[in-house]
């Protein structure tokens with residue numbers, strides 16, 4: 627398909643594209659092949675205004691969830707600390723065995739005025755996670771602020787979603803580690819390219835038995851499939867999603883600063 631559009635698949639670097647149409651994105655890249663889109667983030671308010679001073683001045687006392695590492699990645703410790711502490715640690719760490727990584731799924735959700743600085747993205751407008759009941763809908767904007775050398779485990783995301791990363795400054799290397807500091811926002815995408823993989827994860831997790839789906843399910847369109855599937859999710863699963871959100875919010879609020 628890449629060749630059909632006149633591109634060659636490069637294993638050495640991720641292709642950069644601009645003026646990418648939604649149909650081309652869906653056909654070529656979405657849930658299939660990595661791509662860097664260069665003409666969306668520079669138009670965001672977050673791109674223009676989010677820097678260390680901005681966060682320290684307006685949000686320095688707020689708690690954030692971060693991972694600190696001294697030694698190996700698998701010895702990392704998850705901690706809740708004020709954002710100002712994180713920035714102090716960020717400035718202190720330059721050693722590959724000692725770094726910090728802010729990974730907070732709720733910070734932007736808890737600060738809607740800040741979330742509004744994240745602009746629109748025509749490639750994500752049709753995110754089918756919006757069809758999920760709120761109790762089990764993934765939060766859609768995880769703030770990621772990685773110090774030098776910070777990294778994530780190789781992992782598969784919950785629901786098998788496609789993570790779309792908006793890098794606001796710095797540099798981010800996939801399947802490697804950060805050479806520089808990097809601030810980004812990660813959004814969880816469910817589109818007609820991956821919606822069946824997402825629903826399959828819910829079945830595999832034991833939250834809905836395949837037998838509950840009517841025979842005409844396979845002949846339905848993606849949006850109708852997701853709506854029907856969501857209408858069959860048991861009440862206990864929704865309750866457990868709501869309880870998890872409350873628990874995470876409480877954990878963050880309970881930390882004595």
Ligand SMILES: O=C(O)CCC(=O)C(=O)O
Nearest residue numbers: 770777778783789812813
């Ligand atoms: O960028 C990372 O370090 C991990 C992001 C991630 O797992 C996600 O966006 O779901």
